[in-house]
Amino acid sequence: MDPLLDFEECVKDSPDFRLKLELFETDVSALESQLDKVMKLCGKMVEAGQAYSAANQLFLTGLAELSVYNKKDSVISNCLNQFNQGLQEMVSFHTMLFDQTQRAISQQLTNLCTQFLPQLQETRKEFVRIGEDLETAAVKSAQVSRHKAADAERASHLLLATRKCYQHFALDYCLQLNTFKTQQRVDILNSVFSFVHAQFTFFHQGFDLLRDLEPTMKTMAAQLSQLSTDCAAKRKDLENTHLLVQQRDASGEPMVSPCPDSDDIIQGYLFKRSRRKSKTWKRCWFSIRDNQLIYRKSHKEDNMVLFEDLRLCAVKSLENIDRRFCFELLSVQKCCALQADSEQLKQAWLSALQGSIDLAYRTEPQLTQPKELLPPLCGGGGSSPGPPAQRRPVLGVALRGPGNLRCCDCGEEEPRWASINLGVTMCIECSGIHRSLGVHLSKVRSLTLDSWEAEQLKLLCLLGNNVMNQIYEARCSEEGRVKPRADSLRAEKETWIREKYVERRFVQRSSGAARGEKDEAGLRLYHAALAGDLVAMAAALAQGAEVNGSIGEEEGRTALIGAAVGGSLSACELLLLNGANVNHRDLRGRGALHAAATAGHTGQVCLLLKRGANQYAADERGQDPLAIAVETANADIVTLLRMARMNEEMRDSEGVFGAAGDDETFQDIFRDFSDMASHDPERLSRRQFSRGGEEEEEEKEEKGGGGVLNSVEKTSE
Template sequence: MDSLLDFEECVKDSPEFRLKLELFEADVTVLETQLDKVMKLCGKMVEAGQAYNAANQLFLAGLAELSTYHRKDGVISNCLNQFNQGLQEMVSFHTMLFDQTQRAISQQLTNLCSQFLPQLVETRKEFVRIGDDLETAAVKNAQAPRHKAADAERASHLLLATRKCYQHFALDYCLQLNTFKTQQRIDILNSVFSFVHAQFTFFHQGFDLLRDLEPTMKTMATQLSQFSADCAAKRKDLENTHLLVQQRDASGEPMVSPCPGSDDIIQGYLFKRSRRKTKTWKRSWFSIRDNQLLYRKSHKEEAVVLFEDLRLCAVKSLEHTDRRFCFELLSVQKCCALQADSEQLKQAWLSALQGSIDLAYRERADSQPKELPPPLCGGDSSPGPPAPRLSVLDVALRGSGNQRCCDCGEEEPRWASINLGVTVCIECSGIHRSLGVHLSKVRSLTLDSWEAEQLKLLCVLGNNAVNRIYEARCSEEGRVKPRANSPRAEKETWIKEKYVEKRFVQNSSSDGAHYCPMKDLETASHSVPGGGKGEAGLRLYRAASAGDPVAMAAALAQGAEVNGSIAEEAGRTALIGAAVGGSLLACEFLLLNGANVNHRDLRGQGALHAAATAGHTGQVCLLLKRGANQYAVDERGQDPLAIAVETANADIVTLLRMARMNEEMRDSEGVFGAMGDDETFQDIFRDFSDMASHDPERLSRRQFSRGGEEEEEEEGEEEVKGGGGETVNSQHGVGKTSE
């Protein structure tokens, strides 16, 4: 640490003090210049960054317009939209970085300079002025005559008073210099540290954001590879078609033919002579349809009927004209001269017109034909298209209050927090993402894939129920909820107070049962002495057992530990209670909020043991998907498969044996990925998950005999079919799959 000014030397006012004081002042001047330079450069950097962000916003707007151009191509549109939203969040993070940089560098260093430097300047002026007065007083005292006692005494008193005043200002000036010298080290280091921390946060947020886009990028890489192959094949096909058409044109074939996919008999370009100016001919597009001759003057105009009924017309070749390849169409009211490009085209048009006239006469004469041509389509008897399935967004917005952002009220949110069970706008989703996945897991309602139980949980919870929990004391705290047009900083402060600090959650000891509608939950606070987290943990366990996600959300908000074990329930956690109670949504809610899927109670049983014992197939499927250990044994030495065999539940035996077989196959072939590599295994789990979420009645327990005897009265042999077509014969071995 640099040496400071010595106050004792200051009182002495020695030459060494004067020299050191000058060095100090020079050092302060240099530091002031450097600080001013750093602040100016910081301002220029922030201005350049803001200009970069503005240009980036324009670029993203151009990308958005490009995505609207490809809106009919779902693959390109979804990709561009998802990347555009991710880049928009990155721009928001960049804006936050520049704001934090300005606060870290400019504001802190400005505070340092404005707090000390002006006062130092004023104090130095007084110090210099009093020093000059001291010099003058010393000279007068030295010049006082000896024989004038009164003058000598007055000069001595003036010198003494001036010296005391000088010492006072000198000490004050030294104190301020020493204080500034000490404080500047802290402020400069703190400023640079804040700037580096802002950079660290920015790149960390960007890494998380791009990591979330990684699955989409991998999917798009596969699609791009497929598109490249398809494009190469299509380009080759186009080149072949182009070559064939070019060869046909070179052979002199007429460029007129029936139009596939339309009712036109023939179509092509012809010259038409003007009725008023006989020497004027204009090229138009002609076609024959529905016994009429039509033409279009240009591609921008609709087709005009030239002859209404070809039965009233006659067609003949024109030989007595100066132009070649002409023919004439005559009717009672008018006549029209037409010209083809070649003799072949002329003959083709003459044949088509005469054939159309003859066909019209035959259809007129035979008003009741014996045979009718087959219809072009199946008619009205064919079944209509199936009703379209609702999208994830449509289902999510049906939840209570989900039509507006949970935190700012913006309409039609496109993002959701799957563990909180709320929908949010894109700006609030970026703030949620910055909280960390342990607090909020953000997912897109339009771009990401959703499992059935997650979407159903979002509808069961919803913004209204969650806001009643997290905003219960908002009016008591005197806070006003931000709106859609509120600044981002205000929304960020609100969301952190709401979900991180839980500032507006109702205290569990005062009104803990407000969010627990079941009667046993209302009396939970009397079961745990002292209340607090223990009370909330017991309410969480009972809410999980009863399958009430709203009450569970309230208990977590009031401080319940998601993995806390309940002593009164033999050390069970809320997840084990949910597995016993049989609520699929309760299990999914706890797993999304960090529940340990492999925690075991005092008897060595985990959630998978409890679900297998209770016969809840949907819960077994969900727990296996979330990585539950199916080989763990309880105090009796039984694993979940042994329990399922003991309780004779064919569906659960099928799931556990398929999961075990999938792991054994993967281990024998090497580690290639997570559980679920086998397609049959994935199909079976997908079917069970959808059935558990949408049609749980179909998952009724089907029992079988361990010894091979029949237990079904009507069926002697029962086959449990999985999603991939595999069967489990309940009479010839438990869970034995057919090849």
């Protein structure tokens, strides 16, 4: 052990002590430099190790993805999973090793330096300063004349005080140097020992881990040998099959045939003529599926529907153009020329298309369908076709509305399209004109291809062509206009539809100024919505009533809030389909959802939530719809609002890692409430909850179930 500074020598302040002190200070400075170098190198080693661990983790992530890719192959999947788990533990061991290294080297040595060195530097400054003061006092004391007794006495006292102060700081400085010299040996050895112990633990854990994997590796070695044998046999079999197919199809003639492993009736390549540039043809992949002609321009693009319903098409050979093997499909709205690669392929496509059309007509759904096949109540309502069993009953129910068996604008029989916000049915040609008006005027849907919600289907039956034509064609005879027929030109039909729905030329107007007439129509719309009078609401909308107009006499309420107060689910749906703002609030800060919750109308709450009503909006009392439902003790509305809020919070918290759709439990509960609101609204009234369960079941049995079809029939009557 190196000798330490002697305190007795320190008091004497001899030249030997000064020399030894200087050597001590030089040694401390050198040690500080060495410790700083070791800590920096340790930091670089830990950073490199962490980068190594991160790279290892990325590699293991790649292995995990490879395992998922091969999940159908149990041998590869099991092998990758087990190796991945073992390597993952090894990465964890590495991470722990680097953490322990950082604590062992960096933290311990840093603690040593920060605990002693700053204090040593401060004490040394004071020691040097007091030493200089002592030197000055000694010089002054020596220079005082013996004849000046007072000055000599003061100088002697100052020298004595300075010497005592110097000795005090010198002893403190020596003590700190000796303590640092003693402590640094312990800390350095402890630091290195902790680092080596961490290495020992790491390699020991790795050895135990690999020893546990040894039986698995032996099993996998046997499997790998068997896989190698099977792979060689499979390659030989593939080469033989390739040779046989190559010899059989040496002619290169493409074949088109039914597809047993697909829903497609037929599929293959055809050339399609551009509708804008008649001389431009593009080769696309075509198929017939679900009574539709579908094509893809390339493998990178999605399927596109060329003809939505082949029953509305005719197919014929095309002989009056220069290109060979051509045929044509025609519908009411468009025609399309196609070209096959050979006469054989052309005939195959002609037969498949005509056969698909004939089959579709033979299997077309009847106008009456059992209620078990009704469309889902909470369906998306989009234009994407659903399963045939869900689409079939819509047509039969819709055509039972008054006048719905013929197109509302030209009178053509068996319409297959409808406007959900106007509540009318129409033929395919008139539906195309309605689409051109814009969705703010007419929202067109197919009665055979699209899914429908129960309330939308009810509107189509409650309003219908007869009722709406009495409103929109009231002044037709006064204007001297004649309604077009089914065989009229498209231009004539388009003029008529624009005059009828855009200009509203034939709607009965009330006398008075235009502004006053609009305000009066808005007031009529509000009162009709409050009473649930759909016909009066449709008339008010046709006469120009603003669907989002505030009624000053009713505290700034809109018609939608009035419908929510009145409790008519169909009135709410009609207003929403015609652009009503679901989140408008009156002068008291209450919206339609507040009104429905206050009145206890569960069906309206369900509908408004589906249409995006803000369930967090607070009224002037600071109450949101949930607080109102709790205050009125309506258990069903509280359940709906809490489930909707929970579903929204879960969707927000999951973010990009969440599922694409909403929570299934929430959707099931929502579907049950929607079903009850549409089919059996009496069960949702507040007075029903006080009765016993047996009485409710008896009432349900007396009613004989229910459904969209029964409820529509009951309402139509």
